[in-house]
Amino acid sequence: MAGTAGPEIERLIQLLAKLPGLGPRSARRAALHLMKKREALMEPLAAAMAEAAEKIRPCSICGNLDVSDPCTVCRDPKRGDSVICVVETVGDLWALERAGAFAGKYHVLGGVLSALDGVGPDDLNLASLIERAGNGSVSEVILALNATVDGQTTAHVIADRLAHTGVSVTSLARGVPVGGELDYLDDGTLAAAFRSRRPT
Amino acid sequence: MAGTAGPEIERLIQLLAKLPGLGPRSARRAALHLMKKREALMEPLAAAMAEAAEKIRPCSICGNLDVSDPCTVCRDPKRGDSVICVVETVGDLWALERAGAFAGKYHVLGGVLSALDGVGPDDLNLASLIERAGNGSVSEVILALNATVDGQTTAHVIADRLAHTGVSVTSLARGVPVGGELDYLDDGTLAAAFRSRRPT
Structure with missing residues (x-):
């Protein structure tokens, strides 16, 4: 008022x-x-x-939001076609682009599977991902989903559906964040960082 | 980015x-x-x-922002013309209207005098206030300015310029805010509340 x-x-x-x-x-x-x-x-x-x-429209290939279809990322000839990075939202795609961590193509799911919120496989861009991954030119699918219960459930379902295509399915590493102090980290992260320890 | x-x-x-x-x-x-x-x-x-x-344009009478000129407040026949409440900004006017504390007309200064920020009398809607107050139908001008140094300086200047018009110039009461705890109030507010104490 x-x-x-x-x-x-x-x-x-x-x-x-x-x-x-x-x-x-x-x-x-x-x-x-x-x-x-x-x-x-x-x-x-x-x-x-x-x-x-x-x-602004969703990209018909990857689901990213842009003024052109296919989107700027999908049209970029400098980006490889062999690796697809799967993210939950356009915001996650932007975060990865800001980090400059990835030079392949993306696939935006538009959410995660959630029994509680009634989100099933048909509510996500899942079918188009399976189709893209199976077209012969893709060698790896990176699952960059949030480290939440729903995110990890979704990762398992995707890995399951991609099993028959033969492409390798990977996930982001779990560990101590850069600048993170051990004292403030949760037990799960510490345990994961120990399991995945590597030679310095 | x-x-x-x-x-x-x-x-x-x-x-x-x-x-x-x-x-x-x-x-x-x-x-x-x-x-x-x-x-x-x-x-x-x-x-x-x-x-x-x-x-949206500023009201040519009071300086309030509205889609009509004169603004909704100035055009309201139910509001008296004899009391003008002077506020710093349109936001202050909205706050007083939400409180339902006042049924007269307003005058929006558009800021306060400030030597530091280089705001002089000519940068405010001051001349039009003096003119309105002196038109014969106004009996009281209430200065509802912030209780800051600049706000109080501005109040003094306005009171000074209105002295010759003969209208009575008042200010909002200082005291303990409703719901306020004495322990958390500053010394100035407590002292003012004591000075202005009244029979219960």
């Missing part, structure tokens, strides 16, 4: 409050800031949002 | 990061959320923002 402002401002605040990280109070603050910087921020942001809403 | 996303997404993230309360990381999260809820959130928000940017 902005009080006596017109319905247009009310509606703007209500919509802003739906963004992750903004509540009713910070949405009001954001709306005031936008109205103060009308030409410098509000108009460009409205235009950028309208353009993105119009142009 | 969203990694491999197109320039449209990059730009959306950069603009979102300029909102108060959002940093680069939460702006990425907000952009992903918007792209996921394209029809339910991104398109309506873009439209609401464009509409607000086009329609």
Whole structure:
């Protein structure tokens, strides 16, 4: 509630409050800031949002979100076709790209299997992954899923379905994060780091 | 940096990061959320923002932001004309309206006098306030400015300039906030609450 402002401002605040990280109070603050910087921020942001809403589509190959289909990653000739990295969300893809850790192609599942949330194999981009992995040019599928129970369940199901294709299926290493202090790590991570110890 | 996303997404993230309360990381999260809820959130928000940017203007009487000029408050026939409440920002006006504490008209200064930030009397809606207060129908001006040094300096300057008009100039009471614990209050507030004590 902005009080006596017109319905247009009310509606703007209500919509802003739906963004992750903004509540009713910070949405009001954001709306005031936008109205103060009308030409410098509000108009460009409205235009950028309208353009993105119009142009952005999921990539028909990998499920990444981009303004072109196939997406920038799938069209990049410098990236190899033989390794596919499977991620849960576009946000995870962005994180891996920021880290510069991978130069192959991706496959965005769009979530993980979850009995609790009623997410089954048909709700994910799973069939298209099996198809891509079996097309003959793929030698390895890296499962970069979150180290959560649902993430690991999903990894097992994918590994199972890929078994017949003969491609090698790998997962990200578990261990001590860079900069991590042993004292603050959970038992599972410590145990995994011990099991996977390697010569220095 | 969203990694491999197109320039449209990059730009959306950069603009979102300029909102108060959002940093680069939460702006990425907000952009992903918007792209996921394209029809339910991104398109309506873009439209609401464009509409607000086009329609919202400062009220020529009081400085409030609204889609109509004079604003909803100034046009309201149920609100008295004899008392003007002076606030620093539109956000303060909204806060007082939410509290339902005041049924007169407002005057938004657009800031406070500040030697440090180089804000002088000409940078505020001060001249129009003196004019409004002196038009004969106003009997009281309530200074609802923040209890900061700059806020109080500004209050003194306004009181000074209104002295010749003969309208009574008042300020919000200082005291213990509702729900406040004495142990956590600063000395200035406690001293002010003692000075302004009243029969129960």
